[in-house]
Amino acid sequence: MNTTTMLVLPLLVITFLHSPVCLSVTVSSSKPKVEVHEHTDAVLACEFKTEKDQNPRIEWKKRGKAVTFVYFNHKFIGSYAERAKIEGATLTIHSVTQKDSGEYRCEVTASEDHVSLGEATVTLNVLVPPHVPSCEVPSSVFIGSGLELLCKDKLSVPPATYRWYKDNKALMATGDAPYSIDVHKGTLKFKSVSKADAGMFRCESSNSVGAPKSCVAQQLKVVDYPLNMTILIAGAAGFVALMLFCCICVCVCRRRGCCKKSKKTKSTKPYNPHPPPPPPSRNIKHYKQTQSFMI
Template sequence: MLDCRVEGEEPITVTWLKNGKPVPIGVGTRATVLSNGTLLIQSFQKKRDGDSTDAGEYHCAAQNRYGMLVSRKARVHLASLPKFHTHPESMTVDEGGVARFQCQVNSIPEANITWEKDRMAISTSNERYTLLPMGILQITGVKKSDAGVFRCVATNIANTRYSHEALLNITGGAPRIYKEPVILSGPQNLTITVHQTAILECIATGNPRPIVSWSRLDGRSIGVEGIQVLGTGNLMISDVSLQHSGVYVCAANRPGTRMRRTALGRLVVQGDFLPYW
C-alpha cells in the first residue's frame, strides 16, 4: 500500500505512475486506488515470463481545476534473502586467546543476524561473546568450554538461512609466554547517514592482553556523548552527525609500555537530504 494524501478544492483526481508510466487500474488488474488516494497492489509479483515485476519507482499525481501536483517517488523492492556470500571459517585458538567469526549476506530488507553454537542460540548474557550487527562474532578469553560448532542465522521477511558450520578448536596455550599485541581485525571504511549508528570494529590479541584505545587522526576529541565500547574494544557512536566524519585510529597497547599496534578506518557521515517534490 502506497499513500497519497492531497488537500485542495474538490473534485481531485489521483492517478498513479510506475517508472513514469500509468499503473493499470480496474477490472482484471491487481492494482486499486482507494477513496483516499492510496494505491493497493494485491499479490505483489516478481518478474515472470511475459509479465513485468511490480517492483519499481512509484509516484502519484493529483489534479483539480487549478492544476496538478506530483509527489516524490517511492521505490518498492521485492524482499529477498539469497545465499551467504561469506561463511564463517573454522579456526584453532590458544586458551585465553581471541576467536572471531564472520558471515555476510546481501538481502532486502537487511537481515537480522544471530549466532548458534552446536545449533543452540548463543546467550547474549555472556560478556565474553560480542555480537556485532554486521555479522561478526567475537569471543575473548576463550575457554575449553567454548570449543564447538558455530554458524550464523540470517532472517528477514523473505526467508531464514543458515551459514556453513565452522569448528572452533581450543589448544592448551602457554599463557606465560610473551606475545606482542596484534590487531586481528581493525576498523573498516564506513559511509552512513546522519542520525544512524556507526560501529567500528577493533579486536586484538597478545600476552599480556593488550588494552584497546581509540583516537582521531586529526587530533580532535571523539567525545563521550553517544559513545559506547562493545566487548573489549569496538567503538559504537550513536546518532552520528557530520562532525563525526574523520579517520579513526584503533590502538592495541601492551600494558605498562609504549608498545602499540594501530589500525585506521575512515568514517564518512552524509547529510540527510530531503527528496524533491
Template structure:
C-alpha cells in the first residue's frame, strides 16, 4: 500500500493515517550523530506494528457426503482478522475438543484438529461423525461463526458397484460378439476388386484427308 499522503515524519517519530492490516510489519528507526571528536555514531531500533482487525465471517468447507472408513477434511477459511484468527469447530452445537479421547461425547471419533489453520480431519470416518458442523474464528478483537453445513457418513454402495461391473462386462461381451460375428460372416475379409477397362481411342479419318494406299496398273 502506498504511503503517499498517509505517512507523516516528524523529528522523533512517524505517524500513519488510515492504517489497515497491510501496514502490519517491522519498522526500523535509524539515528546518526557525531561525538565531540567528530566520530560518526550510528544507532538502530526496531518496532513491530500490528493493526487490530476483528475476524470476518468464516467459510466452513464441509463435504456433505463421505464414506465410512474413508477420510474427510473440513476447512475453516478466514483471512481478514489481525492478528490472525484461531479456529474452533462445533458439531451439533457442541464444541469439539482438541483430542476426541478427552470427551465421552467424541471418544468414538478419530480426528485431528489444527486451531491455527482451521483444518479438521477425520480418519477414518465413522457413522457417528454424521452431523451439523460449523466453525468459529476468533482473535483479540472479536469472533465470528460460519454457517452450518451437514455432513453424512454413508456405507459403500456395494450393490451399485456390483451392478456397474456386471453392466461393463455385458458391454464388453457384446462388443466381442459383434467383432466375432463380423469376421465369421467375412465382412472384415472382403476385398474390393476394381476392374480397370482400358479403351484405346479409335483413329478417325475424314474423307477429305483420305489417301489411297494401293495403286493399280492398267
C-alpha cells in the first residue's frame, strides 16, 4: 500500500461520518394479502420505522370508486367506528362482510424525517360460503320442444360451481346424454325433451369456503300437444300450403297467357253526328164537299 492510499482512506472515513444522512420513514406489511371468512375478524398488518419522529401520524384509507377514510386524526370514520381497533399501525376489523373486501392503504407521516411519508397496501378478500341458489324449472313443457333450466348463486365468494340432480341422482353430461350442463353458468339445456325427461329437478351450488347448498326440488312434466292445438297447427299448415298452391297456379297461368283480358270488338255501324229529324206527325182533317167539279 503506497503513501497516497494511506492518506486518502482516513479522509474518506472522516467525510462519511460527518456527512448528513437522508433520514426517512419506512412502512411495510408482513401480510399484504388477507383472506378471511365472512363474519370473522380481519387483521391488516402495517409495520413502520422512523429515524427521528417519535410520534408519526397514522392513517388508513380504502380504495374503491373513490378513496374513503377508515382511520383519520386518531379516530375511526363511519361504519368502522364501532367495529375496528388499531394497535401501533395494524388495523383489525371485526365481523367483516363482503362489503369490506377491497384494497386498504396504511400511510405513516413522520414530519421530522427527511422523507416524511411512507405507505403500504393490503388487499382484503372476504370469503362467502354458498347460499341457497335460485332455480328456474317450469312446471310443464311440450314433448319435442327445447328446454333450459337456470340456477344461480350471486353471493358466494369465490363464485360457485353448479350441479343438477334429477330424482336425487346427479346428472352427468356425457356424450350420449340428451342434455348439456354448464357448471359455471348453472344451465341445464335439452334440445328436444321426451317423456323420459320428466321428474324432480334441483340444483346445488358449491365453492371451497363452505358446505354446498341446494334449492328445493321442483316437478317437471312433459306433456303432449292438446288436440285443439294439433288441429290449429294442421289448419295453419294447410292454409299456408293452399296459398302457396294458388300463387304457383297464378304464376303458371300468367306465363302461358291464360290470364290476358279479351279485347272488346268495335261496332261496324257508322257514326252519324247529325241524326235525321223525326218524321212529321200526320194530322188527318175531314173536309165537307161544298162544290162539285166536272171534268
